[in-house]
Every structure is written in C-alpha cells, then in structure tokens.
Amino acid sequence: MNFKNSIARAGLLGALLGIVAAPGVARGGVLRLPDGVRATAQSIVLDLDPAKVDYRGSVRIDLTVSAPRADICFHALRLDMKSILLRSARGARALLPETEDEEGFVRARPAGDGAIAPGRYTLEIDFANDFDERAISLYQLKVGDAWYAFTQFEAAEARAAFPCFDEPSVKIPYQLEVRVPAGLDVVSNTPIQSTRTAKDQRSVRFQRTKPLPSYLLAIAVGEFEFTPIPGTSIPARVVTLKGKRHLTKPVVEMTPRFLAALERYFGRRYPFEKLDLIAVPEYTYGAMENPGAITYSDQYLLFDKKSMSVQQRRTLARFTAHELAHMWFGDLVTMEWWDDLWLNESFAEWMGERVADEVYPEFDMDVSGLSEMETAYDDDSRLTARAIRRDVTSVVNLLQNADALTYQKGQSVIGMLERWLGRDAFRRGVLAYMKRHEWGNATEADLWQAMAEASGRDVAAVGAAFLNQPGIPLVRAERLEGGSIRLRQSRFLNFGLRDSVDRLWRVPIVMRYPTPSGVKEHTVLLTDGEATVKLPGVNEPPPWIQLNADQTGYYRWRVDGDAMSRLAEEAARVLSPRERYGFLLNASALLKSGAMPGDEYAKLLLAFGADPDPSVVSAVATGVAAIRLYFVTDEMETPFASYVRRALEGALDRIGLEPAVGEAPAVSAVRPTLFGLLADEGMDETLRVYARKQTDRYLSGDAVDPSLLGTYLSTAALGGDAELFDRFCRKFEGDPIPSERGRLLGAIASFRVSALEERALAYSLDGPLKPQEPFTILRKFGDQPGRRERAWKWVLANHDRLAKKLPAVYTIYLPWFAVGCEAVRLEAAKAFFSDPAHNPPGTEAELLKMVEYVEECMGLRDREGERVGRFLRQGLTPP
Numbered sequence: 001m002n003f004k005n006s007i008a009r010a011g012l013l014g015a016l017l018g019i020v021a022a023p024g025v026a027r028g029g030v031l032r033l034p035d036g037v038r039a040t041a042q043s044i045v046l047d048l049d050p051a052k053v054d055y056r057g058s059v060r061i062d063l064t065v066s067a068p069r070a071d072i073c074f075h076a077l078r079l080d081m082k083s084i085l086l087r088s089a090r091g092a093r094a095l096l097p098e099t100e101d102e103e104g105f106v107r108a109r110p111a112g113d114g115a116i117a118p119g120r121y122t123l124e125i126d127f128a129n130d131f132d133e134r135a136i137s138l139y140q141l142k143v144g145d146a147w148y149a150f151t152q153f154e155a156a157e158a159r160a161a162f163p164c165f166d167e168p169s170v171k172i173p174y175q176l177e178v179r180v181p182a183g184l185d186v187v188s189n190t191p192i193q194s195t196r197t198a199k200d201q202r203s204v205r206f207q208r209t210k211p212l213p214s215y216l217l218a219i220a221v222g223e224f225e226f227t228p229i230p231g232t233s234i235p236a237r238v239v240t241l242k243g244k245r246h247l248t249k250p251v252v253e254m255t256p257r258f259l260a261a262l263e264r265y266f267g268r269r270y271p272f273e274k275l276d277l278i279a280v281p282e283y284t285y286g287a288m289e290n291p292g293a294i295t296y297s298d299q300y301l302l303f304d305k306k307s308m309s310v311q312q313r314r315t316l317a318r319f320t321a322h323e324l325a326h327m328w329f330g331d332l333v334t335m336e337w338w339d340d341l342w343l344n345e346s347f348a349e350w351m352g353e354r355v356a357d358e359v360y361p362e363f364d365m366d367v368s369g370l371s372e373m374e375t376a377y378d379d380d381s382r383l384t385a386r387a388i389r390r391d392v393t394s395v396v397n398l399l400q401n402a403d404a405l406t407y408q409k410g411q412s413v414i415g416m417l418e419r420w421l422g423r424d425a426f427r428r429g430v431l432a433y434m435k436r437h438e439w440g441n442a443t444e445a446d447l448w449q450a451m452a453e454a455s456g457r458d459v460a461a462v463g464a465a466f467l468n469q470p471g472i473p474l475v476r477a478e479r480l481e482g483g484s485i486r487l488r489q490s491r492f493l494n495f496g497l498r499d500s501v502d503r504l505w506r507v508p509i510v511m512r513y514p515t516p517s518g519v520k521e522h523t524v525l526l527t528d529g530e531a532t533v534k535l536p537g538v539n540e541p542p543p544w545i546q547l548n549a550d551q552t553g554y555y556r557w558r559v560d561g562d563a564m565s566r567l568a569e570e571a572a573r574v575l576s577p578r579e580r581y582g583f584l585l586n587a588s589a590l591l592k593s594g595a596m597p598g599d600e601y602a603k604l605l606l607a608f609g610a611d612p613d614p615s616v617v618s619a620v621a622t623g624v625a626a627i628r629l630y631f632v633t634d635e636m637e638t639p640f641a642s643y644v645r646r647a648l649e650g651a652l653d654r655i656g657l658e659p660a661v662g663e664a665p666a667v668s669a670v671r672p673t674l675f676g677l678l679a680d681e682g683m684d685e686t687l688r689v690y691a692r693k694q695t696d697r698y699l700s701g702d703a704v705d706p707s708l709l710g711t712y713l714s715t716a717a718l719g720g721d722a723e724l725f726d727r728f729c730r731k732f733e734g735d736p737i738p739s740e741r742g743r744l745l746g747a748i749a750s751f752r753v754s755a756l757e758e759r760a761l762a763y764s765l766d767g768p769l770k771p772q773e774p775f776t777i778l779r780k781f782g783d784q785p786g787r788r789e790r791a792w793k794w795v796l797a798n799h800d801r802l803a804k805k806l807p808a809v810y811t812i813y814l815p816w817f818a819v820g821c822e823a824v825r826l827e828a829a830k831a832f833f834s835d836p837a838h839n840p841p842g843t844e845a846e847l848l849k850m851v852e853y854v855e856e857c858m859g860l861r862d863r864e865g866e867r868v869g870r871f872l873r874q875g876l877t878p879p
C-alpha cells in the first residue's frame with residue numbers, strides 16, 4: 001500500500017498503538033483465530049446495487065476441524081447475519097453467534113448441545129449489510145448521476161464486508177460471484193469465468209483465485225472504460241470511470257517497463273492471471289496492491305500527458321513500481337502476521353525505488369528518494385519512535401503502524417544489508433526466500449535464514465537489531481596517530497533526550513578516505529560500543545573521512561576535529577550527488593542533536609547552494625525551509641528573505657526560469673521549489689509578478705509549464721484578491737482532471753488576506769471536495785508558521801463536521817494541526833483531545849508525538865535562535 005501522500009503531515013504520521021496489552025490478546029477480545037480450525041477455500045456471492053444503501057450476500061467457507069471443539073470462530077464486523085449453518089457429510093447444524101467483539105471476532109456455537117467433531121465442514125452464512133460511505137471496506141460513492149462500489153480491505157476491513165477468516169496467514173483460494181444491475185461492469189482479482197444476464201440483473205462469476213489473504217481481495221462495480229496495456233506478459237488494462245480513458249497514457253507507457261524489470265529481477269513471470277490498474281475517485285490511501293486489481297486514488301493514476309509535471313511523473317513511477325513489487329513481496333509471499341508488515345512494505349519500497357531508478361535513471365530517484373528516507377531517520381531520533389517489529393495488540397487502526405519507519409527505515413536497512421552482502425548474494429537470498437514461501441507466509445526469521453544461506457553471514461544479528469529495537473545509531477570516528485581510527489556507537493537522539501536503555505547495533509560501516517594512492521573504500525562491521533580500526537593505505541590521519549559511503553548505511557555519523565568541514569569543502573569533488581544530499585541531511589540532524597551550531601548549519605547551506613547537482617540543491621531548499629520553521633520569528637522576516645535569496649537565487653539563475661528543451665527532469669523538479677521559496681519567503685517581487693502573468697495565461701486556457709503550474713498558482717495567490725479566489729474555485733468546480741485538483745486546492749489555501757484565509761478553510765468542508773481532500777487545504781496552512789494558529793482554531797471550531805467528512809482513519813491525525821514551535825496550542829490540544837468524543841483509538845499516540853515535536857522545536861529555537869538570528873542579520877550588511 002502507499003499512503004504517504006494522503007495524510008495530514010506526510011512523514012509525521014503513525015506510531016504504535018498507545019495501549020499495552022499481553023501479546024496476542026486484543027482490547028476487549030481475542031486477537032487471533034484459534035488453532036484447530038483451518039479454512040481451506042471460500043466462495044462469496046454478493047448481490048450489489050451501488051445505488052442502494054444495503055446489499056446482501058452469502059459465503060461458504062470450507063473448514064477442516066482437527067480436534068473436538070465447542071465453537072467455530074470467524075470474523076464478521078457489524079454484519080446482519082441471517083443464518084449460520086455448519087454443513088458436513090452428515091447434514092447441517094445451525095450455529096448461533098454467541099459473541100462479537102469490537103474487532104469483529106465472532107464465536108458461534110451449535111444450537112443445543114454437542115461438540116463439533118473433527119472432520120471437514122462447510123460454514124454457510126447468509127447476511128445483509130449496508131455499504132460503507134467513507135472509502136473503506138466495501139463502499140459506495142456517486143459521481144454525477146452514476147453510482148459505484150469499490151473496496152479497500154487492508155488491514156482488517158474485509159470482515160466488515162462479508163464473513164471471513166480475516167488474517168494474513170489464512171491464504172486460501174476464493175471463488176467470487178457478484179450480481180449487479182445489468183449494464184454495470186464488475187472487476188475483481190481474477191478474469192471473469194462466466195457471465196449470465198437475466199431480466200435486469202447481471203451475474204458475474206470470476207475465476208477461482210490463487211491462495212490469497214482476505215485483505216487482498218478487491219471488487220469494483222460501475223460503468224467503466226477499459227484501456228489495454230500492451231507489452232506485458234499477461235493481459236493488463238487500466239480501468240477508469242467513463243470518459244477518463246484519455247488520461248491513462250502515462251501509466252500505460254510505464255507499466256510494461258516496470259513489470260519486465262521486476263520479472264528479470266525475480267527470474268519469473270508476474271505470478272497472477274491478469275493485471276488491472278483501477279482509478280478510484282474517492283479513496284483513503286494512495287494505492288493498494290490487490291493482486292490483479294491494484295486500486296489507486298485517481299489523482300495518482302490519471303494524467304494528461306501534456307499537463308503532467310515532473311513531480312507527478314516521479315510519483316506515478318514510485319507508486320506503480322511499489323505496487324507492482326508487492327505482487328511478489330506481500331502477495332506471492334505474505335507476512336505471517338501484522339507484526340511483520342515491514343516484510344511487505346519495506347521490501348516493496350526498496351524494490352519499487354530500485355526498479356523505478358533502473359527504468360527511469362533520469363528521474364534521479366536514488367537521490368531525491370533520500371528526502372522521504374529522512375522522515376524515518378528523523379522520527380527514529382525521538383523517544384516516541386517504536387521498533388519496526390512490535391507486538392500487534394489490536395487490529396483497530398492497525399495501519400497507524402504503517403509509518404515512515406515501516407516503509408523507509410525498513411527500506412534503508414534492506415539497502416544497507418544489500419550493500420554489505422553484495423548484490424548477487426542478496427538477490428540469491430531473496431529468490432530462495434520467494435521460492436521457499438511462494439503462495440504462503442513468512443516471518444522475519446525466514447528471510448534472515450535465506451539471506452544467511454546465500455551469503456554465509458550472520459544476517460539475523462545485523463538485521464534484527466535494526467528491526468526489533470527503536471532508534472538510529474550515531475557512529476563517531478576519532479582519528480588516531482598512525483592511520484587508525486576509533487569508532488564509537490550510541491543511539492542518536494535529538495537534543496536533551498535520554499534513552500532509558502543502552503542500545504547496541506551491529507553496524508556495517510562503509511567508509512571512504514583519501515590515501516597517497518587515491519581515495520580508498522573500507523568496510524567494518526562495528527559490533528561493540530567501541531572499536532579501533534587501522535585504515536588500510538594510510539599511516540597518518542586522513543584529512544577527511546566519508547563515514548557513510550553511497551549513503552547506504554542506516555546511521556548518523558561524525559568525524560572529529562575539522563574533518564567534517566574539510567569534507568564539506570571537498571564535497572563537490574569527492575562525494576557523489578547522493579552522498580552530498582546525505583551529508584546535508586546528516587548535518588541537519590547534527591543541528592537538532594546539538595552537535596552543530598545553528599549559524600554553522602545556515603552557512604553550510606549557503607555553500608551547497610552553489611552545488612552543480614539539482615537534487616542536491618533541492619536538499620538545500622529543504623534546509624532553508626527548515627530554518628524558517630525553527631527559527632524565523634516575525635521580526636526576522638526581512639533578514640531571512642535576504643538569506644533565502646543568497647542561498648537559492650544563484651541556483652535559479654543557473655537553471656533559468658524557462659525550461660530548456662530536453663533538460664534533465666531533476667532540473668525541472670527543483671525549479672518550482674526554488675521559485676516558490678524565492679517568491680514567497682525571499683519576497684522576490686519580480687517572480688510574483690511573473691507568476692501572476694502565468695496564472696492569468698493558464699486561467700484563460702493557454703498552456704503553461706506543467707511542472708511550475710502549481711507554484712505559479714500558489715504564488716499568484718500570495719497577493720491575490722477575492723476575484724482570483726473565485727476564479728480558482730470556478731476552475732476547481734469545473735471538473736478538472738484528478739491530478740489537477742490538488743494544485744487548485746493548494747492555490748485556494750495560499751491567499752494571505754484574512755477573509756480569504758477564512759473562506760479557504762470553510763471551502764475544505766463546504767466546497768465540492770472528496771473525503772480525502774480537506775487535508776490538502778489545511779496542510780497548506782501548516783507550511784506557514786504564522787498561519788497555523790488560524791487553521792488550528794478552525795479545526796477546533798469545526799471538529800465534528802470535519803471528523804464526519806474525512807475518511808475515518810484520518811481523524812487520529814487531527815492533533816497534528818496544533819503543531820509548531822510555540823507552546824500556545826499544546827495545552828489546548830491536550831485538553832481538546834482528552835475528551836473521549838475527540839479521541840478515537842490511536843489519537844493519543846499522535847498527540848504524544850506532536851507534543852514531542854513541538855517541545856523539540858522550542859528547545860532548538862531557545863538554544864540556537866539567537867546565533868541563527870545574528871548570522872541572518874550579518875548577511876544584510878555588506879562585508
């Protein structure tokens with residue numbers, strides 16, 4: 001699954017469920033289905049009319065009972081079960097549902113006395129249910145006059161659509177039949193086996209699936225258009241609502257290339273019968289890897305080739321490669337239980353990025369992807385960070401665990417292991433793991449086992465320490481006489497934080513340093529807290545050491561004395577763009593930990609602003625924006641504007657305002673970032689005027705550079721009036737293509753006139769927005785410290801309506817709207833979210849993380865604010 005781009009503060013979401021319970025036992029119920037009853041196959045018949053409130057269905061689940069027992073347990077959440085029969089060769093007995101807990105765990109016993117004897121049975125259940133209306137489970141939605149039904153079952157939502165054995169380890173074949181009003185199409189995981197039409201009803205029977213867990217089933221019902229994807233090893237299509245097929249070209253071009261690259265890596269064909277990519281207009285997440293029927297939020301799938309920005313091309317590539325990688329990691333081999341969700345997500349993220357980079361090297365994904373990785377590094381530097389692998393104590397809000405740590409920390413650790421073991425040994429391990437567990441389940445230990453066999457190394461000892469405990473190591477090197485270094489490791493934490501546990505990792509460290517005969521690379525496995533290492537090829541301390549070569553290690557690092565600044569001076573000559581990017585990220589971490597003074601950091605950014613690589617410059621821009629968030633108060637706006645210009649103006653001059661013919665996508669991708677920061681924070685009037693002109697051209701129907709369009713619109717809004725506001729709203733209401741909606745909402749949220757800010761906030765509820773869209777407006781207020789208070793007050797005042805409109809899983813992230821660098825909102829947020837009415841399970845964990853974030857920001861401002869302020873003001877006076 002992919003949902004990074006959907007939720008409130010990308011990167012600041014997700015943590016552990018705040019409640020402690022004994023492993024394996026859920027709050028108020030039983031977490032796992034009992035041993036002794038095994039489901040072996042399930043057929044499902046659904047009678048669906050998306051235009052009606054409710055639907056009916058029946059399931060038959062084949063069971064093997066291995067010991068006498070009093071009950072049969074399964075999952076069904078708030079379903080109206082009309083009858084439950086347990087049928088065997090000897091006849092049928094009615095079962096009564098005795099209990100159903102809040103997680104949908106149902107215990108059913110035979111009416112009257114009598115145990116259930118060992119043997120084979122079929123559990124037959126007839127039921128009725130209402131469609132969900134907020135983009136989860138089996139849900140309905142209306143576009144124009146047409147009704148549709150879609151599904152989203154991960155993690156534990158299939159049980160709210162029909163009775164099932166809703167656990168990832170129950171991988172069984174499903175036989176699905178869906179009855180719909182004649183004229184509607186139905187899409188599911190497998191090809192259609194047969195269709196019957198009688199009177200007004202169409203009955204579609206699908207081929208039996210390969211063994212799947214229930215969370216990977218998918219159904220889409222409505223009037224669709226089907227666009228074939230040529231050049232794949234199996235039949236493939238894009239499925240869209242009527243009238244949208246002209247927006248499928250980009251993904252039709254990309255998909256065969258990704259699929260072929262994955263098939264090469266895995267040395268086998270795509271494992272399922274067919275592939276449909278389904279564009280869903282209302283969707284909670286970004287995309288979901290249902291085998292044969294990948295669902296996407298349409299804004300991430302449908303693009304007009306002419307108006308598609310470089311950023312959108314990158315996102316489409318990332319999402320598609322990630323979801324396709326899941327066909328192997330997750331679908332062919334599934335985690336045994338949700339505590340190993342990283343086996344799905346970390347691998348899909350790692351594999352997806354690698355394949356996207358292989359197919360489209362010009363997108364610079366291996367460098368730009370580090371910005372997402374940084375989110376995990378950063379989260380892991382706080383005490384609220386939790387281990388990637390942890391006991392799952394409830395399935396409610398289970399995907400709150402699917403945070404940056406599960407995706408990007410796991411991805412980073414996998415990349416580190418691959419670097420350590422070597423590509424070939426690592427791949428042999430992956431292939432052996434796939435072969436051994438295909439169509440079944442696996443755990444962390446299974447993966448280490450396969451890797452160890454392929455490489456002859458103790459992979460578990462290295463991997464487990466990164467997965468089973470929180471935190472990111474800090475590796476410090478001290479240069480000694482004679483060409484040795486002393487390495488030390490400890491947990492890296494932001495300033496003032498202390499861990500209650502001493503933690504150690506086994507860290508594969510790849511370093512690079514200059515020797516008389518050129519730059520050398522050396523690898524060390526640091527297993528203890530401290531180790532002295534002789535550097536081959538040198539007899540005296542090298543002037544600099546790059547302690548994280550290729551930026552593949554999951555750790556922060558420092559070298560003593562002037563080695564870091566010497567390396568910074570040499571960076572453009574001796575470090576790759578990826579390493580320079582990593583160097584800047586590491587520097588921002590050192591700032592937060594107190595190891596680098598704020599003025600030194602601000603100065604470092606100025607130096608890297610001249611970097612020839614556009615992706616490295618984008619890291620500088622990120623650093624500049626962070627200085628804004630942490631340090632810049634009202635009276636510092638003018639010196640900060642001058643700093644922004646000094647840091648970024650040169651870079652924008654070098655690449656120019658207009659895209660050059662055939663320029664590298666990385667250049668087109670950094671231009672809007674530079675333009676936006678210079679125009680807004682840099683107060684560059686010329687750019688603002690230019691943006692307004694381009695905006696007028698766009699509104700009158702002329703073509704405008706798609707990569708810059710969003711920036712133009714938001715910049716024009718800075719000085720815009722009510723008339724421009726209305727024009728943006730009309731454009732938004734005129735049914736723009738899905739991927740354009742975000743740009744327009746971002747622009748609507750960018751006006752700086754108080755009355756228009758209020759109108760923008762109101763529009764997030766009263767405008768014709770989809771349930772997943774209000775955050776697009778609200779988040780934009782969070783970018784500007786001075787506007788956060790207004791957005792927060794509005795969220796408080798409109799909480800109940802907002803909570804009703806958003807997809808249910810979004811509401812736990814509402815505490816993040818109190819974030820910032822000032823204490824004012826903390827107490828209000830604590831009080832507000834302590835009210836049970838505002839506190840669905842999971843909210844508490846987000847609140848705690850937000851509080852830690854704000855306290856850290858206040859501490860940083862206290863500690864470094866004056867130094868940074870002095871540095872910024874110095875820049876105003878000529879030297």
Ligand SMILES: [Zn+2]
Pocket residue numbers: 001002289322326344345348
């Ligand atoms: Zn995923």
